[in-house]
Structures are given as C-alpha cells and as structure tokens.
Amino acid sequence: MNTDLLRQDTAGLRQGLFFNSAGASLMPRPVVSAMVEYLQQEEQLGGYAVEQQRTADLERLYTELAILLNARPHNFAFAWNATDAYNRALSAIPFRRGDVILTTDDDYISNHIAFLALRQRFGVEVRRARNLPDGDLDLADFEQQLRQHRPVLVAVTHVPTNSGLVQPVEAIGRLCRQSDTWYLVDASQSVGQLRVDVQQLGCDFLNAPGRKFLRGPRGTGFLYISDRALQAGLAPLFIDRRGADWVAADAYQPHPEGRRFEQQELGGTVLGLAEAVRYANAVGIDQIAARTRELHLQLRQLLSRQPHLRLLDRGSEQCSLVTFDAPGRALEDLTQLLNAHKVAYTVSRRSFAILDFDRKGVDWAIRFSPHYFNTAEELEQVVSILATLRH
Numbered sequence: 001m002n003t004d005l006l007r008q009d010t011a012g013l014r015q016g017l018f019f020n021s022a023g024a025s026l027m028p029r030p031v032v033s034a035m036v037e038y039l040q041q042e043e044q045l046g047g048y049a050v051e052q053q054r055t056a057d058l059e060r061l062y063t064e065l066a067i068l069l070n071a072r073p074h075n076f077a078f079a080w081n082a083t084d085a086y087n088r089a090l091s092a093i094p095f096r097r098g099d100v101i102l103t104t105d106d107d108y109i110s111n112h113i114a115f116l117a118l119r120q121r122f123g124v125e126v127r128r129a130r131n132l133p134d135g136d137l138d139l140a141d142f143e144q145q146l147r148q149h150r151p152v153l154v155a156v157t158h159v160p161t162n163s164g165l166v167q168p169v170e171a172i173g174r175l176c177r178q179s180d181t182w183y184l185v186d187a188s189q190s191v192g193q194l195r196v197d198v199q200q201l202g203c204d205f206l207n208a209p210g211r212k213f214l215r216g217p218r219g220t221g222f223l224y225i226s227d228r229a230l231q232a233g234l235a236p237l238f239i240d241r242r243g244a245d246w247v248a249a250d251a252y253q254p255h256p257e258g259r260r261f262e263q264q265e266l267g268g269t270v271l272g273l274a275e276a277v278r279y280a281n282a283v284g285i286d287q288i289a290a291r292t293r294e295l296h297l298q299l300r301q302l303l304s305r306q307p308h309l310r311l312l313d314r315g316s317e318q319c320s321l322v323t324f325d326a327p328g329r330a331l332e333d334l335t336q337l338l339n340a341h342k343v344a345y346t347v348s349r350r351s352f353a354i355l356d357f358d359r360k361g362v363d364w365a366i367r368f369s370p371h372y373f374n375t376a377e378e379l380e381q382v383v384s385i386l387a388t389l390r391h
C-alpha cells in the first residue's frame, strides 16, 4: 500500500504525533472542505434553500454506507452520534416487564447504563454472558443463556472502547437467527477499521459514530436497520415529523424506510459524514483493515519489549486499540511525557469499564489507536519516548 498517498490528505496539518484516539479522528481534507463549503452556502442562501439544492449530495450518505456495510440505502438513518443512534434503536424495542436483554461484560459503558435505566423504569432484566479465562466471550454460556432466558434483545459491542478485544459478533448473529430475538451491535470502534458486513452479522440494528475510525466529523453517527426490523414496524419511541406523517388527529404513519429513525434537523455535518464514508470506500476497507492490523501488531510487539510497560488487551482476536499501563507509575507520569511530545492518546479509567478493569486489576489505561495514516517510524518514535520513563 502506498502510505505516502494516504498521508497526503493531512500533510502539513498535523501538530504532533496523532493517533486515532484523541476524541476526534484526523479528518481527511475533503471531509473538512465539504463541510466548510456547505456552511458558506448556508451563510449566503439560508439553511432550507441549501438543503433543497443539495438533496442529492446529502443522499450520498446512504449510498456510501450501503457500499461500506453491504446493505441498501434505505436501511440507514443519520444520527447525531453513536449513542444517539443506539438509543433510538433501543427505544424501538417494545419492552415489557420481565423481558430480558442479553449482553456481555465488554459492552460500552453508556449501553450498560441504558440497560440499567430500562431495568429501573420498565422492570427489564439484564443478563450478561460470561467470559472465558483468556478474555474471550464464552459462546457456550451465551448460547445457553439465549436458550434459557429467551431474550427480547441481544446487545453486543463489537470492539469495546477500553481494550482491543474483538467480540465474535458473527457467531452471535448465527445464534440469534436461530432464536426469536432482536440483535443490536455497537460497531463504534470497528466501522472504518475492520470489514463490517451486516449480512454476515445478521444483525437488526448497528450503530457507529463518524468521529472514530471513519475519520468523519464530531456530532455525526448512523444507525443501520434491517428489513426485518423495518417490516415489523419497529420505530423510535420519540419519532418526529421526518420519521412519520401525522395522518389523522390521533394517528401517525412511520416512514417505510430507515429514515423513520432520523430527526428533521440535518445540515452540513451529514455531508461531512458522507464524504468520510466515501473516502473510506475509496481507500478500500480491506486495505484499511490490513494496514491497521500491521500497525497494531507492530505496536504491540514494540511495547511488549518495554519491561516497565504492561499491555492490557486480552482475547484471541485483537484490533487497533492498544491499551497499556506502567505498574508502579502514576498516570500523570505518562500523560505529562506524552503531552510534552505532542502525542495524541486516550486515557481509559476504571469507571469506563468497571467489569473489565476490575478483572485486570487496573485503575487506568493509556490507549493508542493507530490508523492507516500512521507509519512504522511513528510507532518506533512513540515507544522510544515511553522508554525514557524507565530511567
């Protein structure tokens, strides 16, 4: 792969060593330009006029997502972020008291909180499948719980925020298809990094934000909705006038397509997300996946040679979220060092993933998420910066 080509889009803009993990990813120039141009048009013509004029451009979001995830354009809805998309899906499940949600210990913090809120308000039961000693999900336990508890919803995070673990979402999908359950996948950390194919997953809902491996803008996300879910009439609880028609004084009719999950207020960030997805499709998701794999394996190897650092990721399949700590050292020792060298990173704390961190016996972890625009030299550079902590 020509990595110089991939770096061109951000050349000269980066200040410091930028991993894909500082709250927002590094947007390619065409993504920024698309949004700036849209905003300037709004300044000149007004928001509604521009929205009308640019309808076809805004629609590209759905066609590009359909290519990326192997679905059809009508299966997607724009959302304001990954959590927003997730909660719209969650609100569409007609839970009754005693209904079961089956999930895992490695699901995203906000998803766990949402399940607990559903438990508190509606008496929904929350069950979690066990992990194996190596950190993988215990699929046998998962299957057994699926049979025993007949969950209304199975909800699994593909890649958790706090470690590089990849959960077996395809195998879970196969199990779900043998039983009568809705299947929701949080793919926030995998879309744009790994090949995610909703047909292979057999999921009913899948969400992701723009701002992570897709390299899109903050304040964007999307939801995939299967034909099965659309045909069953699932719709968000708080559906608005974009998602439904008010057809009689006491009746509304949800839109037949995925956009019944959208809200009416759309603007230039939709175009930014569309451009980011187009960009990922143009680079090629298989190329991206191969390159990020190369980089995270290299980074893991370099870090493992540093005796004062401890890699924390577990499980048989790992991806480009690399987490580590430094036993005996304070978090501030590391953050000060990385800040001084302008290295972008993320800190995960115990409260982000109580179950995982308690099992590992750690309070915090530094996370690097190398993306395809990073180079082998940058990885060596960052590890040599961390090596100075030994002295």
Ligand SMILES: Cc1ncc(COP(=O)(O)O)c(C=O)c1O
Pocket: 081, 082, 083, 084, 108, 157, 159, 160, 161, 186, 187, 188, 189, 208, 209, 210, 221
């Ligand atoms: C697995 C996972 N799900 C959901 C989210 C939330 O994304 P957003 O901030 O777009 O709602 C994150 C963010 O870190 C995440 O890692």
